[in-house]
Each structure stands twice: as C-alpha cells, then as structure tokens.
Amino acid sequence: MNENFEQCLKCTVCTVYCPVVPVNTDFPGPKQAGPDGERYRLKAGLFYDDTLKYCLNCKRCEVACPSGILIGDIIQKAKMKYGPQKTKLRDAMLAETDFMGSVATVFAPIANPVLAARPVKAVMDSVLKIDHRRTFPKYSGQKFVTWFRKNMAAGQEKYPKKAVYFHGCYVNYNYPALGKDLVAVMNALGYGISLIDGEKCCGTALIANAMGKRALRQARHNVKAIESASDAGRLPVISTSSTCSFTIRDEYPHVLGVDNGKIRENVSLAVKFIYSLVENGEVKLVFKPGYRSKVAYHAPCHMEKLGWNIFSEELLKMIPGLDLTVLDSNCCGIAGTYGFKKENYEKSQAIGKPLFDQIGKVAPDFIACDCETCKWQLEMSTPYKVKNPVTILAEALDLDATAKANNHQ
Amino acid sequence: MDNREFDVIVIGGGITGAGTARDCAMRGLKVLLVERMDIATGATGRNHGLLHSGARYAVTDMESAEECIRENMILRKIARHCVEETDGFFITLPEDDLGYQATFAAACNAAGIKAEIIDPGLARRIEPSVNPDLIGAVRVPDGAVDPFRLCAANVMDAKLHGAKVLVYSVVTRIMKEGDTVKGIEVLDTRSGQKSEYYAPITVNAGGIWGNAIAEMAGAHINMFPAKGSLLIFEHRVNNVVINRCRKPANADILVPGDTVSVLGTTSTKIPFEECDGVRVTADEVDLLISEGEKLAPALADTRILRAYAGVRPLVATDDDPSGRSISRGIVLLDHESRDGIRGFVSITGGKLMTYRLMGEWTADLVCKKLGVSQACRTAEVPLPGSEPVSMEKEPKKKIFAKAETGRHGGLASRIRHENELQNSLVCECENVTVGEIEYAEDNLDVNNLVDLRRRTRFGMGVCQGELCACRAAGLLKKAHRCSDEAMDDLKAFIEERWKGLYPVNWGAAMRENEYTQWVYSGMCGFGEYDTEPTE
Numbered sequence: 001m002n003e004n005f006e007q008c009l010k011c012t013v014c015t016v017y018c019p020v021v022p023v024n025t026d027f028p029g030p031k032q033a034g035p036d037g038e039r040y041r042l043k044a045g046l047f048y049d050d051t052l053k054y055c056l057n058c059k060r061c062e063v064a065c066p067s068g069i070l071i072g073d074i075i076q077k078a079k080m081k082y083g084p085q086k087t088k089l090r091d092a093m094l095a096e097t098d099f100m101g102s103v104a105t106v107f108a109p110i111a112n113p114v115l116a117a118r119p120v121k122a123v124m125d126s127v128l129k130i131d132h133r134r135t136f137p138k139y140s141g142q143k144f145v146t147w148f149r150k151n152m153a154a155g156q157e158k159y160p161k162k163a164v165y166f167h168g169c170y171v172n173y174n175y176p177a178l179g180k181d182l183v184a185v186m187n188a189l190g191y192g193i194s195l196i197d198g199e200k201c202c203g204t205a206l207i208a209n210a211m212g213k214r215a216l217r218q219a220r221h222n223v224k225a226i227e228s229a230s231d232a233g234r235l236p237v238i239s240t241s242s243t244c245s246f247t248i249r250d251e252y253p254h255v256l257g258v259d260n261g262k263i264r265e266n267v268s269l270a271v272k273f274i275y276s277l278v279e280n281g282e283v284k285l286v287f288k289p290g291y292r293s294k295v296a297y298h299a300p301c302h303m304e305k306l307g308w309n310i311f312s313e314e315l316l317k318m319i320p321g322l323d324l325t326v327l328d329s330n331c332c333g334i335a336g337t338y339g340f341k342k343e344n345y346e347k348s349q350a351i352g353k354p355l356f357d358q359i360g361k362v363a364p365d366f367i368a369c370d371c372e373t374c375k376w377q378l379e380m381s382t383p384y385k386v387k388n389p390v391t392i393l394a395e396a397l398d399l400d401a402t403a404k405a406n407n408h409q
Numbered sequence: 410m411d412n413r414e415f416d417v418i419v420i421g422g423g424i425t426g427a428g429t430a431r432d433c434a435m436r437g438l439k440v441l442l443v444e445r446m447d448i449a450t451g452a453t454g455r456n457h458g459l460l461h462s463g464a465r466y467a468v469t470d471m472e473s474a475e476e477c478i479r480e481n482m483i484l485r486k487i488a489r490h491c492v493e494e495t496d497g498f499f500i501t502l503p504e505d506d507l508g509y510q511a512t513f514a515a516a517c518n519a520a521g522i523k524a525e526i527i528d529p530g531l532a533r534r535i536e537p538s539v540n541p542d543l544i545g546a547v548r549v550p551d552g553a554v555d556p557f558r559l560c561a562a563n564v565m566d567a568k569l570h571g572a573k574v575l576v577y578s579v580v581t582r583i584m585k586e587g588d589t590v591k592g593i594e595v596l597d598t599r600s601g602q603k604s605e606y607y608a609p610i611t612v613n614a615g616g617i618w619g620n621a622i623a624e625m626a627g628a629h630i631n632m633f634p635a636k637g638s639l640l641i642f643e644h645r646v647n648n649v650v651i652n653r654c655r656k657p658a659n660a661d662i663l664v665p666g667d668t669v670s671v672l673g674t675t676s677t678k679i680p681f682e683e684c685d686g687v688r689v690t691a692d693e694v695d696l697l698i699s700e701g702e703k704l705a706p707a708l709a710d711t712r713i714l715r716a717y718a719g720v721r722p723l724v725a726t727d728d729d730p731s732g733r734s735i736s737r738g739i740v741l742l743d744h745e746s747r748d749g750i751r752g753f754v755s756i757t758g759g760k761l762m763t764y765r766l767m768g769e770w771t772a773d774l775v776c777k778k779l780g781v782s783q784a785c786r787t788a789e790v791p792l793p794g795s796e797p798v799s800m801e802k803e804p805k806k807k808i809f810a811k812a813e814t815g816r817h818g819g820l821a822s823r824i825r826h827e828n829e830l831q832n833s834l835v836c837e838c839e840n841v842t843v844g845e846i847e848y849a850e851d852n853l854d855v856n857n858l859v860d861l862r863r864r865t866r867f868g869m870g871v872c873q874g875e876l877c878a879c880r881a882a883g884l885l886k887k888a889h890r891c892s893d894e895a896m897d898d899l900k901a902f903i904e905e906r907w908k909g910l911y912p913v914n915w916g917a918a919m920r921e922n923e924y925t926q927w928v929y930s931g932m933c934g935f936g937e938y939d940t941e942p943t944e
Contacts, residue, residue: 006643006712007917009924010838010872032808036837039644039668039871040808047811050804067920084804 003074003254007067008035014061014071019331020054023350027054030061033078034071041078048082054347055079056335057208058301073254080212087211090128094337095205095214101173104139112138131345135380137174137372144176148195152183159192163273164230166239166248169201170372181394182240182270188402189274189283196222196229196237202247205337207255219258222248226263233262238270240390242303242370243336245269249306270390271370272311278318285393286401291321295392296364298327298355298378300371301335312370312389319396325362330355334377349381356381368392415441415573415608417775418593420580420622422446423453424556424761426614427563428768428787433775434570435790436783441606442564442572443595445579447860449560451616453761454863455719457639457673458666459650460484460492460552461762464499464524465657467516473738474520477762483788484554484765490794490818491559495665497551497650498532499524500543502703505655510545513654517549524549536649538705551650553666556761557863558816561853562792563764569793576854583611583625583753590626590752599856610775613755617684617722623755628748630755631725634684636718638693639673640701640913643712643871646670651704660700667815667866668839669714672701679720689716689912712917715873715909724758739763741770745778752778794818807832812840816866817848824848835884836877838870846884856888858902873906875925879933903929 008031015021015029027033033052040047052075061071093100104111114120115136125132144167163186171179183193200222206215226248230237239245248267252258260267277283297316299309316324333351338344359367359382366385367378375386387395415438419430422444430442444450463477485492501507510526517524525548532539532546539546564574575595581603582594592607615622620632645665653661664671675693694716702709724740727747740758744750756771769785776783796819800811809832814821824844826832831844849855849864858881861867867881868874882889882899889895903925910922929935 006871007920008871009917009921010876011924012876032834032837035871036840037808039838040812040840042645043665043668044800046800046802047808048802048804049808067917 003038003070003077004067005035005038005069005074007069009067011066013064013066017060017064019058019060019333019351020056020347023347024054026051030055030071030075034061034074035069037078038074041082045082048078050083052079052083056301056331056338058331058335059305060301060331063304070254073251076207076210076255079210083210087209090130090341091209091337092211093128094130094340095209095211097169097173097201097205101139101169105141105143105173108139108141125342129342130340131342133345134340135376137170137376139173140176142176144172144179145195147176148179148183152193153195156187156192156194159187159190161191162235163191163193164226164235164237165193165195166199166202166226166237166244166267167195168239168241168244168372171240175372178240178388178391181388181391182238184399185274185390185394185397186270188397188399188406189277190403190406194229196225198225200225202244203256204243204247204251207247207251208336208338212256216256216258219252219256223252223258223260223263226267230263230266233266235266236273237263237267238273239267240270240370240388241372242269242300242306242308243373246302246306269306269308269311269370271315272308274393275311275315278315284402284405285318286398286405287320287396288398291319291396293321293392294323294325294363294365295368296325296327296359296362296384297368298332298359298374299329300369300374301331303370304329309370312368315389316368316392319392322392322396325364327355327358327362330358332374332377334373336373339373339377348377352377352381359384413604413606415439415606416610416779417441418443418606418608418611419614420593420612421614421616421619422448422560422564422574422576423451423614423616424449424560424563424764425616425756425759425767426612427560427567428764429612429614429756429771430567430572430574431563431570432765432768432772432785432787434567434572435786436772436776436781438775438779438781440567440572441608442567442574443578443580443593443606444574444576445598445618447576447856447863448564448854449557449863451618452719452721453556453560453616455639455717456556456637456761457662457664457671458553458556459662459664460554461760462497462517462522462549462551463520463762464497464513464517464522464547464549464551465652467520467522467524468513469656470738471516471520473763474517474522476739476766478520478522478550480762480766481550481552484559484762485552487788487791488554488559488562488795489791489797490815491555491562491792493553493665495552495649497549497652498536498539499547499549499652499654500532500539500704501545501654502540503542503544505653507545510547510654514547517547522549536647536651538647538707539649539651540703540706545654547654551652553650553664554761555667558794559764559792561864562794565793565853574854577856580622580625583622585626585750588749588751590750610752610754610778612771612775613753614757614771616757617681617720619722619755619757620681623744626744626750626753628742628744628750628753628755630742630757631727632757633723633725634679634681635721635723636677636679636683636687637674637721638689638697638716638718639671640694640697640716641714642670642672642708643714644668644670646705646707646711653704658700660697661704663701663704663708668870672697672704672708676721684720687718687720689718691912694912713913714871714918715906716912717909722757739767739770741767741774743774794820809834809840809842809845813842813845823852835880836865836867836870838872838877839866841865841867841877843884846881850885850887855885857898858882858885859905861885862902868902868906872921873910873925874903875921875928878902878906879928899933900935903935
C-alpha cells in the first residue's frame with residue numbers, strides 16, 4: 001500500500017485543487033477516482049470506472065493532499081490494471097514519441113508542412129480524433145543527438161567536471177536549440193556534458209495513455225542506461241524537462257514499480273543543479289550588461305509536484321534587468337498528450353483559461369517555463385513565446401566571461 | 410378478523426424472527442412481527458457476516474456442520490444478492506499441528522462439506538494476503554453474507570405475504586389467561602402509545618433478550634450472554650475467507666464483506682444487565698490484532714475502521730442447570746410440554762446460518778398447534794432481490810449503479826435515477842445516492858439515520874458519517890418531521906458512529922475523528938463532544 005490511500009480523511013481538498021473537476025462534470029474528481037474508487041476496485045475489478053481517463057495526471061491533487069496520498073499514482077495504476085487493455089492507434093501515435101520522432105525528423109521538411117496543412121488536420125481530426133485546432137510541435141531536421149555527436153562530443157573531455165544530460169524527446173526531435181543552450185551554459189560553468197547511450201523516452205505519455213507494459217520496458221531500460229552513463233549514480237544527471245525528471249525520479253518507482261534507488265538522488269533538473277552550484281559558491285555567473293526583459297514564469301504542474309519551481313524562480317531573479325512575474329499556480333490544460341485528443345480539446349482550453357488570462361494582463365516579453373508541452377499550449381493559446389529558463393540563462397549570460405570567472409579556457 | 414388478532418405473533422426482528430415470520434406468512438398464517446428497535450439490531454447485525462460452510466463445526470459438532478452446509482447451499486440460491494461466493498481457507502501455521510488438517514478435512518467431507526487440501530503455495534497465489542508462513546491449507550465453500558440485507562429481505566417478503574411488522578415497539582406484557590398465552594401488550598416507543606395484540610401462538614425469537622421475554626410468560630430458559638468483539642478494516646485485505654485450522658479460538662476468522670474485511674471474534678461471558686450497550690475493550694482490540702495478523706500479516710498496519718460487539722444467546726441444555734454444557738445447535742422450546750404454558754414457543758440458540766431452518770422448525774410447530782398443514786417453501790422460493798442480475802465489467806456504468814445493484818439485487822431497478830439530484834452521491838465512501846435513499850425511505854421501513862445505514866451502507870465507509878450524515882439528515886423527509894428532529898437524529902447517528910470509533914481511536918482514524926469533530930462542532934454547531942461515548 002505505498003500509495004497510502006487508507007490515510008484519506010475525505011477532506012476533499014484534492015478535488016478542490018483538481019483542474020479537471022470545474023470543467024468536466026463527468027470526472028468524479030481525485031478523491032472518488034482515487035482513494036474512494038480504490039476500495040471498490042479492491043472488492044472487484046468490475047467497479048472500474050471509465051471516467052478515470054479524464055485524469056490529467058498533473059498530480060496537483062497530490063500536492064494538495066494533507067495526508068501524503070499518491071492520488072494520481074492510484075489513478076494511473078488503476079487505468080493500467082483495470083482499464084481497457086487495447087490501446088487506440090491515436091493514443092499509441094501520441095505516446096510513442098521516440099518512434100514518431102525518429103520518423104518525423106527524417107522527413108521534417110515534409111512532415112512539418114503536412115502536419116500543419118488543413119486537409120491533413122481535418123483527416124487527423126475525423127479519423128484519429130486529434131483535434132484540428134491543435135498546433136503540432138515542429139520536428140527538427142537534425143536530431144539533437146546527431147548534432148552533439150558531430151560537433152560537441154569530442155570537446156567535452158577538457159572540462160574539469162562532468163554531468164550527464166537526459167535530453168528527452170522534445171529536445172532531440174523538436175527543439176535541439178534548448179539542448180544546445182544547455183551544453184553552452186554547462187560548458188561555461190566548467191562541466192563537460194555526456195549523453196546517455198540508448199536514452200529512450202522517459203515514458204510519461206505511455207503512463208498517461210495506460211500503456212503500462214511499454215512504459216515499464218522503457219523505464220527498466222532507462223534506469224540501466226542512466227546507471228551506466230552516470231557511473232552507477234555517482235555523476236549528476238540533469239534534464240531540461242520538469243516532466244522527464246519527475247517521471248524518472250517518482251513515476252518509475254511509484255507507478256511502474258521500477259527500482260531507481262541508485263540514480264534517483266542524482267537525477268535533477270538543470271535549473272536546480274545550477275542554482276545549487278551558485279548557492280554553494282562553486283560557480284560564478286557573469287551576465288551581459290544591458291540585458292532587459294519582462295518575463296512571466298509559469299510553474300508546470302510536475303515542477304510543483306517536485307517542489308522545484310523555486311529554483312527556476314530564484315535563478316531568473318539572479319539575472320539583472322529581468323523583470324519577473326511569477327504567475328498564479330494553475331494548470332495550462334494540455335497535460336502532455338491529453339489536450340491533443342479531440343474529446344479533450346475544449347476542456348483543455350477551459351482549464352488553461354485563467355492562466356492565459358493572467359498572462360494577457362501581465363503582457364510579458366515572453367513566458368518562462370520548464371515544460372515542453374506547457375510551451376506548446378501557451379504558444380498556441382497566447383501571443384507569447386515560451387522559453388525554458390536554461391535558454392533565458394544562455395541568452396543573459398556572458399558565456400565567455402562566465403567561463404573565465406570559473407577558471408578555465 | 411380484527412386487525413389486532415393474528416394467527417401468530419413473533420417477538421424479535423432479528424434474523425430468526427424475520428425468518429420465522431416469513432415462513433409462517435408463506436404458509437398462509439396471519440403474522441405479526443414485533444421488534445423493540447430496528448430490524449437486525451441485535452446479534453443479527455453484530456457478527457462476521459460469514460456464510461459458514463460448517464467446516465468450523467465439522468470436527469466437534471457434526472450435526473451443526475451438516476445444518477450449516479445445507480443452509481449455505483440454500484442461501485446461495487434464495488438470497489443471491491446477500492451472498493458473496495468467496496470460498497474459505499483453513500490454514501495451518503507452523504505453531505499449529507499439521508496432523509489436525511487430515512482429521513479436519515475428513516470430518517468436513519463426512520458432513521457433506523467439500524474440503525480440499527491444497528498446496529500452501531497455491532493458497533498464497535489465490536489469496537496473496539494470507540500468512541506466507543502457512544504450512545497447510547484446506548479450501549472449503551465458505552462465503553460472505555450480509556446479515557442486514559438478509560434480514561431486511563425476509564421482513565420484506567413476510568410483508569409481501571401479508572405479515573404486519575411493528576418496529577420500535579417493546580413488548581411490555583405477555584397476556585395470559587390461566588396457563589395460556591393470549592397475546593402481548595406493546596409500547597410504541599416513538600408515539601408512547603400502548604396497544605394489545607392477540608394470537609393463539611406467540612413465538613419468542615428475542616435472541617439474548619428472549620430470556621426476559623420468557624420470564625414475562627412465566628418460563629425460564631437457562632441462557633448465558635457471551636460477548637463477541639470484532640474489528641472492521643478500512644478496505645478488503647482478503648477476498649477469500651481465512652480461518653485457522655485448529656480448535657476454534659479467538660480472532661481466528663477474517664471475512665471479506667462488501668468493501669471491508671471483518672476480523673473476529675472474542676468470547677466473554679457477561680451479565681444480562683450489560684447486554685444493551687456492550688463495549689469493546691482495549692484488551693479485546695489488542696487480542697484481535699495480535700491474533701488476526703497471524704491470519705493475514707497486513708492486518709498489523711491496515712487502518713481499522715471501527716470495533717463492534719454482539720451478544721450470542723448461548724443456551725444451556727435443559728438437563729444441565731450449571732450451564733457448562735452449552736448447545737450451539739438450534740433450541741426450539743415448546744413451553745406447553747416443557748413448562749405447561751400453552752400458546753408460547755421459544756426459538757433460540759442456532760446461528761445466522763441456520764436462521765431459515767430455525768424458522769422452518771418453528772413454523773412447523775406453530776402449524777401443528779394451529780392444525781394447519783402447509784409445507785415449508787422457504788428453501789425453494791427466492792427472497793425479493795435475489796433475481797439474477799448482471800454484474801459484468803461495464804466501464805461506462807457509474808460505480809454507484811453497480812454498488813446499488815450489489816446491495817439491492819434485482820430490486821435496484823426500482824431505484825429512481827431520473828434527474829441530477831437522484832444521481833448525486835450522499836455517501837461518497839459507499840456510493841449511496843439521493844435516489845437510493847429515497848427508495849430506502851419509501852420502501853424499507855427507515856425511521857432514522859441508523860436504520861438508513863443498515864438498509865444502504867450509508868455512513869459505513871471510511872469517513873463514518875463525516876461527510877454524509879448531515880446530507881442524509883436533510884433528506885429523510887418522513888422520518889424527520891421538523892429540523893429539530895433531524896438535528897437530534899443527526900446527533901444520535903454521530904454518537905452511534907463514535908461508539909465504534911472510540912476503541913480504535915489512533916492513527917488515521919484519530920485524524921479522521923478530529924476532522925469529523927471540526928465539521929460537526931464547528932460547522933453544524935453541535936458543541937463539544939464527550940470524550941467517552943454516551944449511551
């Protein structure tokens with residue numbers, strides 16, 4: 001009983017904090033779907049309720065719970081154990097990020113305009129039930145991994161310290177620029193970067209789409225790969241995606257039952273890692289003079305679950321000339337693949353509305369956020385660009401001066 | 410006939426009285442059933458809810474074992490909606506004598522109880538919660554039975570066959586003419602009115618309270634009240650009944666019942682004065698936990714929902730005034746031949762499992778006395794609600810719809826879900842809707858919140874009334890004629906819940922109780938609670 005569901009006081013604060021409940025009356029909320037439903041499912045699996053599919057797996061219920069119950073985990077596990085055992089083609093396409101990414105990057109010049117074309121969107125909408133109003137993330141022509149191996153890998157040995165980078169699917173297939181920023185910043189801080197041989201998608205989308213067996217295989221593979229890349233957890237493993245970090249650290253052991261004990265403590269986010277280096281006086285940051293920007297920071301739900309949004313905020317505050325507004329805690333509504341599904345589109349946008357409205361009022365130059373799917377949602381639903389705090393850091397830092405200040409090159 | 414005159418009066422609305430009333434009514438007799446409180450308030454509602462296979466008695470009491478397995482098979486047919494066919498294990502632990510297992514299995518099979526010795530590894534796979542150290546396991550056709558539902562179904566069927574049922578009606582006098590019992594005087598505790606009812610035969614089916622009823626008629630039954638305490642765990646720990654394969658002892662049965670698991674029992678003789686308002690003591694709780702975790706180690710750290718106790722009506726055989734020779738079988742006393750009191754019969758002893766047979770024997774005797782020659786049909790005719798219903802995996806169907814089908818069987822189709830209000834949950838833990846509460850109040854003799862709980866499982870879940878009691882208090886339109894009555898009933902309900910929570914008030918339960926107190930003291934204005942439960 002590691003989800004601890006019997007500690008439930010029935011106080012219902014989880015349901016108050018659930019972003020789905022106010023927009024979807026079919027969803028009974030985390031209390032009933034989680035601890036209440038679990039008692040019935042323990043009695044007999046036939047008490048499984050289809051409405052569990054409306055759960056975003058945002059984990060806001062877990063953050064709210066005063067009893068430390070892993071409500072989101074209970075729901076994800078129930079979906080895998082008692083839910084439909086056949087995966088829809090659409091869900092598989094959305095969840096199999098590595099497969100789709102590998103194919104699409106090769107054909108990026110074709111794939112991007114095709115995915116954006118109206119007739120194609122109409123077909124995807126009617127056949128696959130992927131909402132036509134959704135903007136697809138663009139695929140990159142060159143994978144991050146290919147770029148790194150060609151241009152950067154050889155030079156990494158010269159740095160005195162080492163860190164392992166878990167780039168994730170988004171950096172690899174869609175937005176290598178973020179990975180390039182990460183390498184630049186870490187190099188300036190004196191850290192050589194290495195990648196993880198055979199890194200696979202963390203599996204968050206597989207979990208959310210109840211593809212438990214696939215997720216389990218990927219988790220086992222990644223834990224082994226990370227163990228060997230990090231010298232059995234002795235090297236820091238950093239990522240630029242709050243959800244990748246969260247999945248590897250917490251979903252692997254809690255939802256999939258995969259032992260990540262050797263690596264968990266060293267799997268971190270770049271912002272947290274860099275903040276700690278600065279805080280401990282291990283590195284110095286030298287910023288460009290005259291940097292100016294007005295930034296609204298949105299903390300992704302999984303970042304809040306990790307409790308790490310403070311690191312992004314504090315790091316951004318270190319940048320002179322950066323005018324920071326921390327947005328109210330709200331879910332943006334996309335929740336990975338959830339918002340792409342036709343049946344969820346309206347609800348997804350309704351969930352995000354308070355956040356979109358607040359961003360409109362702040363009218364920033366751009367939005368800061370640690371999550372790629374929040375980025376898609378916010379860029380589609382507001383007129384503003386979204387940048388990862390690492391990218392903002394790369395833009396604001398005088399990288400050469402920082403490298404010098406950290407006594408190398 | 411006058412509406413105060415009956416063929417037979419049955420005193421006691423427990424399962425024995427209900428089963429007797431149903432049997433008599435089905436044989437065409439005009440029946441009055443009288444209960445001092447609600448139905449199933451005594452020992453009927455205060456046991457394991459175990460559908461005994463009889464295996465427990467096979468070695469020591471072959472007759473009881475044979476009765477049990479026969480009735481077990483009958484209940485599976487006539488009360489499908491009250492029964493869950495879980496099977497049971499009798500496990501042997503390293504400290505037990507494994508040699509006993511063969512004796513046990515042989516005795517079971519001789520009694521007609523299919524007992525199969527299985528590999529301990531197989532037992533662990535079938536029931537993962539079982540103590541993994543077990544060295545032997547015997548599988549028997551045990552199951553779970555919901556005594557509230559079973560009793561209510563018998564009462565309902567008795568009424569469908571013309572019986573009149575009076576609840577909250579205390580027998581204040583047994584009226585006799587010479588040596589003949591003519592009828593009873595009854596006090597309606599809600600209205601305060603006294604009434605007289607007449608019948609040529611009065612049946613005493615009062616359980617442990619039947620002792621006092623017999624005294625009223627001038628007869629003496631040598632009864633010994635034995636308190637048995639039980640614990641309810643927060644959720645199902647096991648899906649197969651787990652027993653110890655040894656001579657019956659304390660806390661050696663763990664029964665999965667509805668959404669919970671029930672562990673029991675202890676056995677302590679108590680004085681008659683303590684039969685009303687028995688308490689579970691700290692020592693009993695400790696004993697139950699320490700013995701129970703030998704059945705299923707998970708019990709040691711599973712949240713306990715509440716503790717409760719019932720009083721077994723043990724009867725000493727008539728030829729043994731010392732009371733040492735206790736009969737666990739059915740005791741049917743014809744006071745005419747025994748004490749020279751005509752028109753008076755006592756049915757006692759026995760157990761939940763054999764209620765139908767007790768009813769049959771009693772009705773046979775009543776019919777013989779009345780010169781009626783109708784045969785018993787209770788073993789063949791299913792109880793209302795027992796009609797086969799589909800309980801398939803239907804992910805589109807709401808949990809509450811499945812839960813109410815589980816509770817009311819075929820009668821669940823009468824629950825109205827015509828609007829959003831009727832689909833709204835009152836009790837979230839046990840999935841009881843406004844529609845189900847309306848159905849219960851209209852059809853199932855609900856006079857207050859505690860009655861409602863017995864009919865629906867409202868308030869029986871994890872929060873023990875924290876969220877649902879105040880909601881339900883606002884819904885009982887007929888039982889509560891004004892808001893003051895609703896408030897008084899709500900207070901009584903919360904106090905009744907507290908009584909079972911008090912003995913296990915630690916950990917998560919204590920946090921829950923604190924929270925409940927904030928809700929009811931702070932929001933509903935109930936003032937402070939007494940630390941100790943009040944009667």
